[in-house]
Amino acid sequence: MNRWREQGIKRLPMEDFLEPLSVEEVEELAVRSPDIHLLKGEEFYRQDQHNGGLFFIKSGRVQVYKLSLLGKQLTLVVLSSGMVLTGRRMWNLYAEALEPSVVAFIRRQDLERLIRKRPEVGLRLIDLLADDLHLMDELLSDVIYKGVPARLAGLILRLLVSEGVVSNEGYTIASRYTHAQLGYMIGARRVAVTRALSHLRDAGLVDTSQHRIYVRDTDDLEHAAAREK
Secondary structure, eight states, rough: HHHHHHHHHHBHHHHHHHHTTHHHHHHHHHHHSSEEEOOOOOOOHHHHTTTTEEEEEEEEEEEEEEEOOOOEEEEEEEEEEEEESSSGGGGTTTESSSSSEEEEEEEEEHHHHHHOOOOHHHHHHHHHHHHHHHHHHHHHHHHHHHHHHHHHHHHHHHHHHHHHEETTTTTEEESSSHHHHHHHTTTHHHHHHHHHHHHHHHHHHHEETTTEEEEEEHHHHHHHHOOOO
């Protein structure tokens, strides 16, 4: 699992982003960026209000997704507590809470002031954008070159990086995901995800119970994720 964590996509956490700031600067930023409380399914990105700014996910989970011309949804990323999301990358995309969540938004002008005062924050933001680009490249490559079981195996490994919990049985993805939600995240229909999950389960790579996914050995799952069509 350690090797996968080193190789996998790991979003820049809010604590790392704010580390260069003093306590007073963090408190001032909090005053300028009041909490936004979201209900499950509530959308929160508005291009006219949030262009160029930065969201902090303080609690809960949110997803960023796009819609095809036919209205088909593709989830690009799921963010959990402690992660950040740049508003500018949200053009023509949508963001909604997957569960009751709290986010805060730093306006563009406040972000510019912060970077001028603390250039280290700007460098960490560059790292964040590089992670975004890497993630999009990986998702596009998987959709083109891999079948649904391999794409699902890769998604499970990415979710283990962001929200995996270690137990006596191995590793567990903390959040519950429906087959439809997993399908949105890998560009596959729900029925194809059901078949792929059954394939991974029959191969002894994962186990499932009450919409939770359990992994005993990540090495074998990595091999499954690497397979092309």
